[in-house]
Amino acid sequence: MGSDIQIILGSVVPVFGVVAVSYLYCRRFRPDLSTMLRVTAGFFIPCFVLTSLLEADVAASDVRSAALATALQIVVGLTLGVLVLRLLGKGDRRELLLPIAFVNSANLPLPIVLSHFGPEGVSFAIVCFLTTSMTVFTVGNFILHGKGRWADAAKEPVLWATLVALAIRLTHIELPGAVLGIAELAGQAAVPLMLFLFGNSLARTPAGSFGPALVATAVRYAGGWIAILLTLKWLAPTGMLRSVLILYAFMPAAVVTVVLTERAGRKTEEVASTILLTTLVSLFLIPWILAQFG
Numbered sequence: 001m002g003s004d005i006q007i008i009l010g011s012v013v014p015v016f017g018v019v020a021v022s023y024l025y026c027r028r029f030r031p032d033l034s035t036m037l038r039v040t041a042g043f044f045i046p047c048f049v050l051t052s053l054l055e056a057d058v059a060a061s062d063v064r065s066a067a068l069a070t071a072l073q074i075v076v077g078l079t080l081g082v083l084v085l086r087l088l089g090k091g092d093r094r095e096l097l098l099p100i101a102f103v104n105s106a107n108l109p110l111p112i113v114l115s116h117f118g119p120e121g122v123s124f125a126i127v128c129f130l131t132t133s134m135t136v137f138t139v140g141n142f143i144l145h146g147k148g149r150w151a152d153a154a155k156e157p158v159l160w161a162t163l164v165a166l167a168i169r170l171t172h173i174e175l176p177g178a179v180l181g182i183a184e185l186a187g188q189a190a191v192p193l194m195l196f197l198f199g200n201s202l203a204r205t206p207a208g209s210f211g212p213a214l215v216a217t218a219v220r221y222a223g224g225w226i227a228i229l230l231t232l233k234w235l236a237p238t239g240m241l242r243s244v245l246i247l248y249a250f251m252p253a254a255v256v257t258v259v260l261t262e263r264a265g266r267k268t269e270e271v272a273s274t275i276l277l278t279t280l281v282s283l284f285l286i287p288w289i290l291a292q293f294g
Contacts (some may be wrong), residue, residue, distance in 0.1 A: 008290045011116035015108070016283060018192060022199025033200050040193045045106065046161035048187035049126055051180070053165035056123035065235045066127035069245045070105075072234075073227035074135055077101030078143075080223045084215065095266045096212060098140050099253030099274040100220045105132035107198035108279075109251055111191045112286065116294055117240055124244040130162055136256060144264035201255040202279060205272040213273035216253075220278055221285075224249040246293045250285055252278035 026033075081100040085091050103109075106129050113125040133156055168175065228249035231237065237245055253275045261271045 005291070008116070008287055008294065011112055011290065012287050015111045015115065015195060018195040019108070019199040019202070022196040023203045026200040026203035030204075031200075033197060036193065037197055040190065040197060042157045044186050044190040044193055046157045047183040048110075048190035049158050050161045050165050051183045051187045052119060052122045052126060053162065054168060054175075054180070055119050058120065058123045062124065062237070062241050063127050065237050065241060066124050066245065067131045069227075069231040069235055069237070070128045070131035070248065071135070072231055073103070073224060073249055074101050074132070074139070076227040076230070077220065077223035078139075080226065081216075081219055084219050088215065090212065093212070093270070094143050095257075095261045095264070095268075095271055096216050096274070097143055098136070098257035098261065099271050099278070100216050100223060102132055102136045102140060102254045102257055103220075103224070103248065103251035104198075104254045104279075105129040105248070105251065107194045107201075107255070108282070109248060111195055112290075113244060113247070114191060116290060117244060121240050121244050124241050125248070126162070128244070128248045130158065132254070133158065136254065136260070140257065140260055141264075144260060144266065198255065202276065205255070205258060205275055206269060210273050210277070212270045213277050216270070216274040217277040217281065220253055220274070221250060221281070224251075243293050247286070247289055250282070250289055252282040 025031075078097055078101045081097040082091075085093060085096060090096070105125075110122065110125055110129065113121045137156070167173075228246055231245055231249070232242070253271075255275055258268050258271045258275060261268045
């Protein structure tokens with residue numbers, strides 16, 4: 001087995017292995033992880049983001065490119081989704097636009113990027129994550145409700161962790177080693193917790209009609225392919241940034257989209273099925289992408 005294949009398997013197998021174990025465990029025992037979810041989202045992930053950004057050495061132009069590429073992917077996904085749903089006479093099923101346009105930007109890609117690309121790659125991934133999170137809670141809610149919920153996006157602890165990290169870097173404040181050590185230790189816990197919670201989310205996601213989900217899955221990846229081609233042509237990212245953006249373009253649908261759909265009182269079955277199908281596709285697609293572009 002070649003060294004490149006061993007590196008890729010070393011990055012991907014542990015990540016999907018934890019997700020698989022979590023999925024099987026949660027399907028069997030149905031634990032209540034609501035408290036763990038809140039603590040992870042409110043403490044561990046912000047600590048991970050804070051320390052990653054403080055340790056990163058990323059050019060401002062690369063940050064801008066990562067944010068623009070993520071926004072472009074969302075715009076392409078929404079546009080293509082609207083066209084396809086209207087052609088199929090399903091224009092009223094606008095909840096399907098969410099899993100088409102918004103990818104899993106944290107639970108799955110952050111651990112893979114950390115394992116395969118290291119801290120610098122995580123810095124790019126966090127920009128993609130923040131752009132996706134802010135957009136899904138505003139534009140995504142607007143699609144579902146007819147109005148944006150900016151307050152929901154502003155309440156995200158990750159946003160505030162990012163602002164704190166940027167303020168520290170701009171003011172050149174040196175945090176005491178003990179304080180930074182707390183954040184670093186908590187950040188290390190974020191990765192396995194994100195994977196375990198992702199497996200739990202998949203285990204609790206109810207499958208529904210797979211006909212529309214197959215269409216949404218195809219559009220999800222077609223949109224990602226079109227978006228990354230436009231990104232490579234217009235923004236011309238290079239090096240590690242290019243690899244991370246290609247990986248993000250083909251991530252599965254975000255689990256949070258089924259949560260937002262349920263809160264909006266819309267049917268969740270086809271959204272949930274799209275998440276499951278895209279996640280299954282990613283089992284084979286992500287190792288190939290890392291082999292080709294990593």
